[in-house]
Amino acid sequence: MQPLFLHPRDIDLSAPHLFWAAPPDAALTDSLAAQGQLTPALVLETDGRPILAAGSRRAAALREIKGRTLCALALPEADPDAPALAPDGGPLPLPLRLGLIYLASNLGRAVTDAMAVAAGRYFAPLAGLDGFLALAGPQLFAPDDRRGRLLARWLALPPALDALLASGHVPLGAGERLAALAPDDLDAFLPLLGAVRWSRGSLSAALAFLTEAARLAGETPAATLARSGLLDLPGRGLSPNDLTAGLLAGLRRLRYPAVTTLEARFTALSRELSRGSRVKIRPSQGFESDCATFEVTVKNRQELSKAAADLAAMAAAPALPRLLAVAQEDVSEEPGDKT
Amino acid sequence: MSAPLWDITALAVDAAVAETPMAARARTALPEAAVTVLAPGDALPQAPNGGRALHVKAHPGRFLRPCPATRHYRCCGYQIIHIGENCPMDCSYCILRAYFRDRTLTAFANTEAMFAELGRVFGRDPSRLFRVGTGQFADALALEPITGHTRELLGFLAGHPNVVLELKSKTADLTWMEADPDPKTVLPSWSLNAPVIVAAQERDTASLEARLSAARACVQAGFRVCLHFDPICWFEGWEREYAATVDMIFNYLAPDDIAYISLGSFRCLPELPGRLIAEGRELPRYMLGEFTIGPDGKTRLLRPLRVRQLRFMARRLAGHGFSRGLYCCMESDEVWRAALGQAPRELGGLAAHLLACAHNPGGTRPCS
Numbered sequence: 077m078q079p080l081f082l083h084p085r086d087i088d089l090s091a092p093h094l095f096w097a098a099p100p101d102a103a104l105t106d107s108l109a110a111q112g113q114l115t116p117a118l119v120l121e122t123d124g125r126p127i128l129a130a131g132s133r134r135a136a137a138l139r140e141i142k143g144r145t146l147c148a149l150a151l152p153e154a155d156p157d158a159p160a161l162a163p164d165g166g167p168l169p170l171p172l173r174l175g176l177i178y179l180a181s182n183l184g185r186a187v188t189d190a191m192a193v194a195a196g197r198y199f200a201p202l203a204g205l206d207g208f209l210a211l212a213g214p215q216l217f218a219p220d221d222r223r224g225r226l227l228a229r230w231l232a233l234p235p236a237l238d239a240l241l242a243s244g245h246v247p248l249g250a251g252e253r254l255a256a257l258a259p260d261d262l263d264a265f266l267p268l269l270g271a272v273r274w275s276r277g278s279l280s281a282a283l284a285f286l287t288e289a290a291r292l293a294g295e296t297p298a299a300t301l302a303r304s305g306l307l308d309l310p311g312r313g314l315s316p317n318d319l320t321a322g323l324l325a326g327l328r329r330l331r332y333p334a335v336t337t338l339e340a341r342f343t344a345l346s347r348e349l350s351r352g353s354r355v356k357i358r359p360s361q362g363f364e365s366d367c368a369t370f371e372v373t374v375k376n377r378q379e380l381s382k383a384a385a386d387l388a389a390m391a392a393a394p395a396l397p398r399l400l401a402v403a404q405e406d407v408s409e410e411p412g413d414k415t
Numbered sequence: 416m417s418a419p420l421w422d423i424t425a426l427a428v429d430a431a432v433a434e435t436p437m438a439a440r441a442r443t444a445l446p447e448a449a450v451t452v453l454a455p456g457d458a459l460p461q462a463p464n465g466g467r468a469l470h471v472k473a474h475p476g477r478f479l480r481p482c483p484a485t486r487h488y489r490c491c492g493y494q495i496i497h498i499g500e501n502c503p504m505d506c507s508y509c510i511l512r513a514y515f516r517d518r519t520l521t522a523f524a525n526t527e528a529m530f531a532e533l534g535r536v537f538g539r540d541p542s543r544l545f546r547v548g549t550g551q552f553a554d555a556l557a558l559e560p561i562t563g564h565t566r567e568l569l570g571f572l573a574g575h576p577n578v579v580l581e582l583k584s585k586t587a588d589l590t591w592m593e594a595d596p597d598p599k600t601v602l603p604s605w606s607l608n609a610p611v612i613v614a615a616q617e618r619d620t621a622s623l624e625a626r627l628s629a630a631r632a633c634v635q636a637g638f639r640v641c642l643h644f645d646p647i648c649w650f651e652g653w654e655r656e657y658a659a660t661v662d663m664i665f666n667y668l669a670p671d672d673i674a675y676i677s678l679g680s681f682r683c684l685p686e687l688p689g690r691l692i693a694e695g696r697e698l699p700r701y702m703l704g705e706f707t708i709g710p711d712g713k714t715r716l717l718r719p720l721r722v723r724q725l726r727f728m729a730r731r732l733a734g735h736g737f738s739r740g741l742y743c744c745m746e747s748d749e750v751w752r753a754a755l756g757q758a759p760r761e762l763g764g765l766a767a768h769l770l771a772c773a774h775n776p777g778g779t780r781p782c783s
Contacts, residue, residue: 403749
């Protein structure tokens with residue numbers, strides 16, 4: 077193969093098969109300026125026109141260095157010795173070949189979920205989901221990696237969500253849950269998706285609370301969310317942890333108004349009762365019985381004496397009977413009542 | 416060719432019971448079914464045409480056993496005669512979904528062994544009263560036209576007047592009456608529910624009207640009956656729906672015709688909703704209630720909501736003059752007091768109370 081020397085501005089760096097292309101950093105630009113290009117890029121020549129197949133960052137960096145050309149090796153249009161990859165045994169269409177060369181040239185890079193999705197967005201429309209996983213899967217994932225299945229589900233989502241995956245706000249595993257939402261409901265939830273860094277578990281719980289609350293209320297999740305006030309929460313300047321906790325608690329209140337009312341009543345009474353002491357008070361399992369567990373940890377006689385005095389005071393407090401009988405109060409609403 | 420009864424297209428009979436009267440009755444009742452006699456170790460055959468199999472076999476263990484209750488809640492002391500397993504009807508809430516993972520129905524044909532065991536227990540002290548039933552791991556009467564199990568059992572129990580047999584069913588089958596039992600020793604009983612639950616969640620069951628018509632036929636023949644509102648489901652409009660069913664009861668029956676009525680709010684093993692989804696069904700809305708996990712590990716509606724359900728039912732039934740023999744199935748003393756105004760202890764214990772209701776129409780105990 078003879079090297080070609082191309083002007084980097086003559087190369088198309090925004091071609092879709094360069095799906096992991098990123099701007100060059102200063103270190104690469106400095107290295108190219110000081111030591112020149114040590115590794116050639118790869119091009120495919122079709123109709124006498126070179127198409128960059130690998131080396132987009134080098135090409136972009138060389139654009140910034142006056143008078144430099146891009147050294148590239150031209151790959152043959154079809155490699156007669158390569159095993160047939162196309163399902164029909166024929167040559168691969170050019171876009172697929174370009175994509176696979178690009179992947180191969182990146183072999184060894186750690187593939188993040190966002191990178192795998194970017195590859196999927198390129199290959200799936202060309203080869204179908206199964207074709208993409210068959211052709212590109214081995215280069216993306218280890219054989220025992222479950223991400224192929226998760227990736228397939230993510231690709232059912234609008235591409236606009238990929239940025240939230242790349243920024244770490246939404247995990248790849250949430251794709252199936254998100255894909256189950258109707259487009260309007262997904263749009264309505266989008267501000268909350270970008271507001272916190274969701275784990276798969278927390279997002280799954282949040283969406284379950286929302287969709288079930290909506291079903292019980294006989295309305296869409298978008299409508300439930302709109303009347304919940306939760307869309308205002310991200311603008312209140314809460315810490316990330318507090319915001320996540322607040323959103324989950326708010327969605328849980330929508331789904332379980334009676335349970336959360338009971339919990340809130342119990343919490344208020346137990347705070348009133350245990351104020352100034354280290355005693356922790358827990359309700360019975362599921363509020364099933366009129367009893368509570370009082371728990372205190374002590375390290376010495378003095379602490380135990382203090383705890384005993386605290387417990388004695390609690391026994392005489394007017395809040396105690398109310399706390400023990402908290403589940404006797406009515407908390408019911410008609411199923412489907414809007415909260 | 417008519418559709419096979421309960422969609423049973425395969426009859427598999429263990430060789431050990433192939434010559435029993437029950438096996439013969441099953442062959443006669445299922446003339447179109449593919450019959451296989453199974454040697455020990457043989458696998459069950461696949462039922463043809465997407466149907467289900469009835470497996471007639473011997474039960475190797477005890478036949479009489481207590482209800483699988485939990486110590487955390489008040490049990491009614493029901494004792495089960497184990498006649499078979501699984502149910503051909505398809506109710507979304509059914510606990511049998513968790514117990515049995517396929518559609519195969521099982522009937523135990525070694526009735527001689529069953530009667531020997533029951534005879535030892537029931538005959539030991541003829542003054543000791545028993546309240547037993549067959550509808551725990553199976554519908555008591557669904558397979559009766561095929562197996563004749565209950566008729567055989569009633570023939571045996573004719574010699575044990577200290578035993579009252581409850582026959583709990585969602586069918587309207589009354590063929591067991593051919594055994595001509597003493598009406599004082601049999602309590603035919605029906606599970607009832609809100610009309611919308613019966614229509615949407617109880618596939619292949621008899622209609623409410625058919626169940627209550629069957630109950631009325633039993634009363635006309637001298638029997639008293641039992642009714643079970645279990646599970647009571649929480650959904651939009653539940654009060655209106657359950658009120659309709661309660662009111663309907665008294666179009667068919669008088670309060671004195673009913674020995675007892677149970678109330679049980681919907682509860683399930685936590686995996687049940689997932690099982691339904693895995694079957695490709697949409698989760699019923701009543702399964703989206705405000706549930707918590709109780710101390711027995713089961714999912715239950717939040718206690719104040721259950722109390723509201725049970726109190727509503729109790730008041731509606733009381734409005735029709737029924738209060739004696741009303742009880743909560745698997746509830747705590749707290750719920751009993753809040754819903755019914757007393758705990759089982761004040762009735763002398765629930766099992767004893769229901770035994771009295773079952774054996775004594777007038778009631779010697781102060782039954783609320």
